[in-house]
Amino acid sequence: xxxxxxxxxxxxxxxxxxxxxxxxxxxxxxxxxxxxxxxxxxxxxxxxxxxxxxxxxxxxxxxxxxxxxxxxxxxxxxxxxxxxxxxxxxxxxxxxxxxxxxxxxxxxxxxxxxxxxxxxxxxxxxxxxxxxxxxxxxxxxxxxxxxxxxxxxxxxxxxxxxxxxxxxxxxxxxxxxxxxxxxxxxxxxxxxxxxxxxxxxxxxxxxxxxxxxxxxxxxxxxxxxxxxxxxxxxxxxxxxxxxxxxxxxxxxxxxxxxxxxxxxxxxxxxxxxxxxxxxxxxxxxxxxxxxxxxxxxxxxxxxxxxxxxxxxxxxxxxxxxxxxxxxxxxxxxxxxxxxxxx
Amino acid sequence: xxxxxxxxxxxxxxxxxxxxxxxxxxxxxxxxxxxxxxxxxxxxxxxxxxxxxxxxxxxxxxxxxxxxxxxxxxxxxxxxxxxxxxxxxxxxxxxxxxxxxxxxxxxxxxxxxxxxxxxxxxxxxxxxxxxxxxxxxxxxxxxxxxxxxxxxxxxxxxxxxxxxxxxxxxxxxxxxxxxxxxxxxxxxxxxxxxxxxxxxxxxxxxxxxxxxxxxxxxxxxxxxxxxxxxxxxxxxxxxxxxxxxxxxxxxxxxxxxxxxxxxxxxxxxxxxxxxxxxxxxxxxxxxxxxxxxxxxxxxxxxxxxxxxxxxxxxxxxxxxxxxxxxxxxxxx
Ligand SMILES: Cc1ncc(C[n+]2csc(CCOP(=O)(O)OP(=O)(O)O)c2C)c(N)n1
Numbered sequence: 001x002x003x004x005x006x007x008x009x010x011x012x013x014x015x016x017x018x019x020x021x022x023x024x025x026x027x028x029x030x031x032x033x034x035x036x037x038x039x040x041x042x043x044x045x046x047x048x049x050x051x052x053x054x055x056x057x058x059x060x061x062x063x064x065x066x067x068x069x070x071x072x073x074x075x076x077x078x079x080x081x082x083x084x085x086x087x088x089x090x091x092x093x094x095x096x097x098x099x100x101x102x103x104x105x106x107x108x109x110x111x112x113x114x115x116x117x118x119x120x121x122x123x124x125x126x127x128x129x130x131x132x133x134x135x136x137x138x139x140x141x142x143x144x145x146x147x148x149x150x151x152x153x154x155x156x157x158x159x160x161x162x163x164x165x166x167x168x169x170x171x172x173x174x175x176x177x178x179x180x181x182x183x184x185x186x187x188x189x190x191x192x193x194x195x196x197x198x199x200x201x202x203x204x205x206x207x208x209x210x211x212x213x214x215x216x217x218x219x220x221x222x223x224x225x226x227x228x229x230x231x232x233x234x235x236x237x238x239x240x241x242x243x244x245x246x247x248x249x250x251x252x253x254x255x256x257x258x259x260x261x262x263x264x265x266x267x268x269x270x271x272x273x274x275x276x277x278x279x280x281x282x283x284x285x286x287x288x289x290x291x292x293x294x295x296x297x298x299x300x301x302x303x304x305x306x307x308x309x310x311x312x313x314x315x316x317x318x319x320x321x322x323x324x325x326x327x328x329x330x331x332x333x334x335x336x337x338x339x340x341x342x
Numbered sequence: 343x344x345x346x347x348x349x350x351x352x353x354x355x356x357x358x359x360x361x362x363x364x365x366x367x368x369x370x371x372x373x374x375x376x377x378x379x380x381x382x383x384x385x386x387x388x389x390x391x392x393x394x395x396x397x398x399x400x401x402x403x404x405x406x407x408x409x410x411x412x413x414x415x416x417x418x419x420x421x422x423x424x425x426x427x428x429x430x431x432x433x434x435x436x437x438x439x440x441x442x443x444x445x446x447x448x449x450x451x452x453x454x455x456x457x458x459x460x461x462x463x464x465x466x467x468x469x470x471x472x473x474x475x476x477x478x479x480x481x482x483x484x485x486x487x488x489x490x491x492x493x494x495x496x497x498x499x500x501x502x503x504x505x506x507x508x509x510x511x512x513x514x515x516x517x518x519x520x521x522x523x524x525x526x527x528x529x530x531x532x533x534x535x536x537x538x539x540x541x542x543x544x545x546x547x548x549x550x551x552x553x554x555x556x557x558x559x560x561x562x563x564x565x566x567x568x569x570x571x572x573x574x575x576x577x578x579x580x581x582x583x584x585x586x587x588x589x590x591x592x593x594x595x596x597x598x599x600x601x602x603x604x605x606x607x608x609x610x611x612x613x614x615x616x617x618x619x620x621x622x623x624x625x626x627x628x629x630x631x632x633x634x635x636x637x638x639x640x641x642x643x644x645x646x647x648x649x650x651x652x653x654x655x656x657x658x659x660x661x662x663x664x665x666x667x668x669x670x671x672x673x674x
Contacts, residue, residue: 043592044520067490067526068457068518096456099493134377134429136440138455191369191587314657317648319429319437320377325650 011201015188017049019161019202023168024051024088026206028058031086034172037064037073038090038126047092048128048187070100074125078107078177081123086172088124094143094181097127108177109152121177124168125153130183130230130280131327133192137315140323144228144279145286147179148257154178154211155257159186159232162200163255166209174211183230183280197233212259216268220250223305223340224268226291227278228254231328235278238333247341249276257287262294266302269295273304274340278333283310307336343551344614344624346391349631350411351607353420354382356635357410357427361586369587375643377429378440380586383411385549385579388606389513390415392546392554392576393481396562402450402467402480404460407442408513409453412483418446424638430645437648438656458484458491461510465497468506468565479507479565486575487518487526489535498573502539507565509558510573515580520592532575543573549606552613579604 014022028034036051036058042065045052054063066073070091077089091097097104104125112120131140148155154176158164164182171178186198217232218239225235232253239249250268254261269275275295277288288308295303309328317323357380364374371379383390386408394415397403405412413423419434426433427441434446442455450467454460464482471478488494489512501508512532516523529535536543542564546553554576561572581601583590590598611624 039518040520042520047519065521065525067521068487069490069492071492072490099456099459099491133372134440135379136438136443136455138443139379191371193370193372312654314654315438317438317653318377318435318440318443319431319433319648321647321650322429322437322653323377325653 011203013199014161014202016158016161016164016182016198017052017187017189019165020050020168021052021054023165025054025057027169027172028062033085034088035062035085036088037066039066039068039092041065041090046090048184049189050090050126050182070096071103074100075103075107077123078103078121081121082111082119086122088126088172090126092128093139094127094129095138095141105150109150112176113152120175122175124171124178124180126180128184129181130185131316131323132185134318134320134323136318140316142281144181144257144281153258156180157228157257158182158255159229159253160198160200161202163209165202166207167255169206170208170211185230195233197236211256212261213255214261214264215253215255216250217253218251220248222248222272223274223276223337224250224252224272225276225278225337226252226254226265229280231278231280234330235333237330238337241334242337247337249337265291266295266298270299270302273302275303276307276309276336276340278309278328280311280328282313283308284313286310305340307340309333309336343391343395343555344610345627345631346415347387347551347607347610348628349634350387350390350414351384352632352635353410353414354384356639358382358586360639371587376427380441381408381584382582383408385581386513386515387411388549388551388554389511389576389578392551393511393558395555396558397481399449400478402464404464404482405453406460406483406485407455409444413444413451416451417449418444418451420634420638421641424642425645428642430642431648432645436652458488458493461494461497464508465501465506468501468508471507477566479509479562481509481511483511483513485518486512486514486523486532487521489532490526498539501571502541505570508571509561509565510571512575513578514575515578517580519584533573536573541571541573545575547577549578549604551606551610
């Protein structure tokens with residue numbers, strides 16, 4: 001079973017945004033071809049602090065604010081990558097990808113294949129996902145399933161500062177296009193308090209977290225909870241609260257959706273017999289269905305119970321009681337775990 | 343016009359106060375009575391009132407993420423709009439849309455929080471008007487940061503080749519969040535973009551409601567007469583951060599200090615005074631605006647919160663059998 005690549009030490013704790021920036025800065029120092037572009041990435045440092053401080057060190061030629069013209073700058077990332085550079089392109093919110101989807105799913109994702117492998121697109125497309133702060137239907141989506149569904153891009157979703165840094169190093173060095181999706185609530189920004197979980201010890205040195213290796217964030221014997229991003233922390237809270245009642249939940253953090261570490265999930269389900277999949281994306285045709293299907297088609301006999309926790313198929317509403325109703329929280333995860341073990 | 347300007351300004355000031363309640367001293371976006379982000383439009387009023395004066399309820403307006411001043415000028419129901427911003431059940435969208443997504447079909451007003459994406463639907467409204475031989479027009483608002491967007495440029499082109507009755511209004515406040523205009527475009531006079539589509543373009547260089555009124559009179563007149571679209575760029579000013587909570591560290595102190603001198607409201611009052619409007623009448627209009635705003639806010643705050651089960655309604659007008667609330671919310 002995969003473990004984080006370095007032992008937990010007494011390293012300094014960083015917020016997830018600091019950890020991401022540290023990896024980007026290290027790669028920029030090492031390789032002149034790495035550059036950052038996006039909306040408000042320079043002076044503002046990224047609306048979610050994902051590029052905070054980079055302008056000071058690297059200047060405007062390597063940390064570029066660009067006009068609000070996603071088709072052109074995401075597409076320019078594709079072109080620059082094909083020309084051998086290593087662009088990191090930020091598009092503030094995953095919800096905005098629609099305006100430039102062609103550049104993402106027809107160019108960035110497919111050029112390697114359509115060229116028979118003669119062209120490749122080593123770029124990182126980074127974006128914020130998630131709700132929980134009442135910004136309504138156009139600013140709160142998670143959309144993991146959308147990007148993992150479309151072939152040709154690797155999809156990364158960190159849940160802790162430590163993973164965020166290692167996954168960012170891997171993403172920038174990867175020769176394929178990588179969609180790096182971070183949850184706003186995990187970043188540790190001043191105006192949006194984060195739970196404690198994502199702020200972790202982070203080694204000073206460069207290190208990579210390999211793609212396709214899920215991480216068991218909590219070991220347990222009764223039920224397997226498979227999740228990612230913010231919901232790793234919700235699942236951990238649910239697991240802790242159930243431990244008092246004698247339910248021992250294992251929490252598997254997928255960390256990357258493409259490639260997907262189905263092996264770690266299977267191993268865990270073979271041990272516990274029960275599977276709960278938790279995701280903040282829409283329920284239908286998404287991550288929860290995919291994980292259940294993978295387990296079922298490989299080892300149907302291992303499954304005694306299955307539960308899914310996801311966003312019901314509604315756009316995310318604005319008012320607090322409505323948003324609370326549809327977004328899965330630790331209580332929803334706890335209920336699902338109880339249902340699975342009953 | 344003055345009435346709408348001061349209503350919009352007072353409305354923004356009161357929303358700001360309400361919004362910050364519970365979010366201080368440490369700003370936490372998920373605290374306080376108003377949910378979500380809040381983009382205020384103080385300093386943008388002339389672009390709204392100068393244009394909407396020429397419109398009736400049958401004309402369509404699409405607004406972007408900074409919509410309140412335009413909504414007020416277009417005659418959107420102030421009480422229900424306020425209830426929406428407070429996330430209440432009797433709000434325009436039953437608490438589902440929020441401040442960036444205000445819909446009032448009674449006056450044909452709609453919004454989108456995705457930059458420039460209100461332009462194509464405005465073109466569609468104009469197309470419908472033309473097909474039905476009505477003389478209704480459509481007006482679409484964007485910021486100067488939005489003028490590089492495909493949605494905007496493609497709409498200019500489609501409206502132009504089909505001679506559609508659309509007025510595109512660019513509110514140039516010099517900033518797109520932290521991006522100054524000179525880094526967005528090399529064309530300082532945005533109305534020149536119209537030339538590339540062979541349609542008329544005008545720029546109104548200052549926060550001046552009367553000048554906007556006159557430019558809009560020409561543009562709306564042209565549209566109603568079947569002579570096609572127009573682009574108007576209005577120089578306005580963003581008196582606050584991009585959204586509440588934006589400390590604007592990217593903006594110089596000199597610029598921020600200048601904003602009071604550029605405020606359109608004292609300028610308009612001075613002009614009305616010169617034209618013979620008495621101070622008492624101005625005061626009366628101000629008081630009436632204040633009362634209207636206070637009433638709306640008070641009413642909105644008394645409105646009920648939506649019931650959680652209502653989250654599952656309205657996804658479809660005609661919901662498929664499989665998407666009943668129980669099915670959709672299967673986890674609960
Ligand atoms: C397609 C898209 N890209 C980015 C954003 C994020 N965003 C929201 S407002 C804004 C700046 C808009 O500037 P401008 O059009 O000048 O309007 P202003 O806010 O100044 O009124 C940006 C980049 C968005 N909402 N939609």
